[in-house]
Amino acid sequence: MTRLPAHGMDRAQLMATLEDIIAQDLPWRDGKAYAYVYDAGREVEAVGRDAYAQFLFQNALDPTAFKSVLTLENDLVGIATAHLGGGPQATGTFTSGGTESIMLACKSARDTAKARGIDRPQMVLPITAHAAFHKAAAYLGFEVVPVGVDDGFRVRLDEAEAAITDRTALLVGSAPSYAHGVIDPIAGLGAIAQTHGVLLHVDACVGGWLLPYWKRLGEDVPAFDLSVPGVTSLSVDLHKYGFCPKGASLVLYNEPALRQAQYFTCTAWTGYSVINPAVQSSKSTGPMAAAWAVLHHLGDDGFMDIAQETLAGTKALREGLSAIPGLRVLGPPDFCMVAAASDEVSVYHVVDEMQARGFYVQPQPSYGPAPASIHFSLNPKNTAQVAPLLEALRASMDAARDLPAGQLGPVVSAEIAGLSPAEAQQKLTALLAMAGIEGTALPDRMAPVHEVLDALSPRLRAALLEGFVAQLFTPGG
Ligand SMILES: Cc1ncc(COP(=O)(O)O)c(C=O)c1O
Known part of the structure; x- marks a missing residue:
């Protein structure tokens, strides 16, 4: 049985042991992992690490004692609402990640619906929406009403509208969806939300930060942000394409009252008054300081450079994938997250073959109309690896043709x-x-x-x- 050592270990020995433990992990620094890690290089990593360490032991539980939280969080929320089309009333909260941002938007919707007399709330959810909404539904007591998608994996607006009832508390769209990197028709969803008087959350966890830069570069990015009429809340993760260390996301609202509906307050116990804007109570200020530092280190021009690099890499990836016999790109995608399926070989064998060639790409199981596919999340570090990736993919497809599948x-x-x-x-x-x-x-x-x-x-x-x-x-x- 594992037990605490009777005598403490010295620091050098501990660090060496931790080096051995971390060595078990997926290697990602070589740019050959196309999932999990969003890597903008060593300099950005160092900035995040230093800021994180500086604020590691500050407790963001109480912003009256730790006033740094107010400076950092108000800055981050202000920067994000300006970046994502928020009006003068727009506001938000820093959270630990996409899941927490989504849970909070759902809590706000549930409690807003409750105040209107809806006790058994429903969430109208495209089947391509992230699993975090199902988690929020399970935790918060929503019924999920699933809605289908078209051939390009974008939500069907007619189905979404037909799914709305007098119990609908929240309508959801993705910008983009994780699996296929496609943006739902947010303007259409906004119109439906306005017609029926329901709240609309845009999950821009992966794409929200970089997409405005892609638009500025001339890409045809469909409108998806807080400026779209009908959109009431939006989640954007800084720890994904904002390149901040993990533990950094924002949930934004167009109206302060909606944000307040996400708060939890308790004064009915013998201790200090608890007023939690987000899910966690005691928490390190480290992730927030790191996010603040990375955003200020990169600045607008730094993100523009990253956007340019990822856009070029994505175009090369999409074209390269489409040119490989037996593979087809799903969507087409609107972002640097791309899924490819095959009608000729098992994509699961291709994923294994890629692993044997040093590349990590993610298998996605089939679900409803979506075939099993291979997912690629491309980030700046991957762009230099696109040509070798495509070469390995061609070889992996050939190898997969000879392997048994389907039995x-x-x-x-x-x-x-x-x-x-x-x-x-x-x-x-x-x-x-x-x-x-x-x-x-x-x-x-x-x-x-x-x-x-x-x-x-x-x-x-x-x-x-x-x-x-x-x-x-x-x-x-
Ligand atoms: C579109 C989307 N929404 C939400 C999430 C959940 O974010 P997190 O893993 O930070 O909780 C993800 C994660 O990949 C995502 O891609």
């Missing part, structure tokens, strides 16, 4: 048909063992595992993955 899915479906979820889970453990998974050890090649998972209903897939992750987080395991 496991039907076997799994046949084996579990008619079983209860509990029986199906037991059976699946055996099937996954066939695919190479025993306990928590993952095989080098994950394609068979993805194929099995893809054949399951989303509910069963979720149950199985939950069980697996619970096993991963086992002390001493």
Whole structure:
């Protein structure tokens, strides 16, 4: 069993041990990882790191004691509302990430609806919207009303409008969606929101910061920000394409009353009065200071340079992908997040083959009308790697053509048909063992595992993955 050491370790020894621990992680500094990390280079990283460390132990819980929070957060919110079309009343809150920003916008919508007598609120949600909305719905007691998308994975406006009822508390659009990098028709959603008097949240977590620069560079970026009539709130993550260290996002509102509906206040206990604008209570000011520093270090011209670089890289990536026989780009995408599918080979094999060639690209399972695909989030560090990436992809596609695919899915479906979820889970453990998974050890090649998972209903897939992750987080395991 893991125990606290009887005697403290010295600092040098600890740091060396931590170096060994971090060495297990996905390498990302070489620009060959196309997910998870948003890397603008060592200089930006150093600025964020220094500011983070300087403010690490300041407690943002109480802005009357730690007044630095007010300077930093008010600056960040002001910069972001100006950047994203906010009117004179626009305001917002700094949060730990996209999920927290979305949860807060949903809490605001729920409590605003409640004040209007809606006790069982609904959220009208495109199937391409981020999972964070489903999480918010689960935590906050929303019913999700899913809405379909067109061939380009943009929400269908007629379906969205038809889904609105007298219980609708929130309508959602993405700018862009994570999976395919496409921007929903926000102006159309705004018109619907206004007609029916419902709130509209734009999830601009990934794209919100860079898209205004792409527009200034002449790209045809559809209107998506707070200036679009009908938009009431917007989330934008600074820890993604704002290149700030993790723990940095903003939720913005066009009206102060909507922001206040997200607050939580408690004066009904024996301790200090709790007034939490966001979810966390005690929290480090580090992420906020780091975000402030990175934004001021890069400045408008720095972001313009990054926008230019990512735009050029994205064009090269899209063209290169389209030229590879057997691959097709989905969308087309509006941002530097691109998904490609294949009707000829298993994309899961391609992902494995890419890994063997030193590239990390993300597998996306099929869902509804969206086929299984390979996701690429491109950031500045990746741009130099686009040509080698495409070369590796061509080789990976060739290799994947010779590998078996498509057999496991039907076997799994046949084996579990008619079983209860509990029986199906037991059976699946055996099937996954066939695919190479025993306990928590993952095989080098994950394609068979993805194929099995893809054949399951989303509910069963979720149950199985939950069980697996619970096993991963086992002390001493
Ligand atoms: C469009 C979108 N919204 C929300 C989120 C959730 O953000 P986070 O992981 O910072 O909580 C993500 C994450 O990738 C995203 O892409």
